[in-house]
Amino acid sequence: MPDQWPDNLNSYTINDIDQQELDLAPAQNKTQCFDICDTVEHLNNSYDIIFSRFVGEHVRDGEKMHRNILSMLRPGGTAFHFVPTLYSLPFFVNWLVPETFARQVLFVVNPSRGKMKVKFPAHYSWCRGSNSAMQKRLKELGYSAVHIDRFYGHHYFQKIPVLKGFERTTRNLLRKTDLTPFGSYAYITVTK
Structure with a gap:
């Protein structure tokens, strides 16, 4: 809402x-369509x-998306992206299984999404948790600065007791060892 915008935000x-x-x-x-x-x-x-x-995982060509965003930014401009990363178990399974099956599973695991009947196809192009690989890719496109924060853990197994315990143990181990390719989410900050 405009009344909540910072003073220096014009649009x-x-x-x-x-x-x-x-x-x-x-x-x-x-708006721009x-x-x-x-x-x-x-x-x-x-x-x-x-x-x-939660946009990046739905685009078919992550390189094109990041290249286009670079061109849309003014010099010195910054882009922020929050994405799930492919090699976290629920997202890897979502990527592997047919979309119709993934939709059914999501609606069971997350009933509120079932009420909305919303599930967009996920491609996970350039949605990786690996710091070094993603930084290299993004810098090669022409970004002057790239910073990636990873997050471990997700809520998808909360209602399945055995998987909930497995997820908690795995999350803690991954966090301790900082195995970036297996992070669940990444917050990507890039500057032109």
């Missing part, structure tokens, strides 16, 4: 690939800050 633009979703946005926000993996030349050097939350 806030919401992007989605689906115009019907954008039509649900508050009227005071600008486009695919982040498509042509974005008309938006070159348009934004100081770009952020996404």
Whole structure:
């Protein structure tokens, strides 16, 4: 909401690939309907800050997404992305199994998602927890600075006692040893 924006924020633009979703946005926000993996030349050097939350895993071409975001940022601009990472068990299984089966499992494990009937296909392109590999990829695109924070653990097994205990033990072990490829989530900060 504009009354909650910092004083130095002049505008806030919401992007989605689906115009019907954008039509649900508050009227005071600008909207742009486009695919982040498509042509974005008309938006070159348009934004100081770009952020996404649970978007990266749904794009088919993570390299194209990050390349496009780089072009959309003004010099010195920063992008923030929060993504699940592929080699965490629930996301790896989600990636391996057919989408119709993954949808059914999600609705059982997370009933609130079943009520909304929402499950977007997940591709996990460039959604990796490995610090060194992701930093190298992103810097090769032209970002001047890359920082990645990893998080271990997830809530998907909370209602399954045996798996809940397994997840807790695994999470603690991964956190202690900092096995970055097996992190559950990554918070990626990149600067043009």
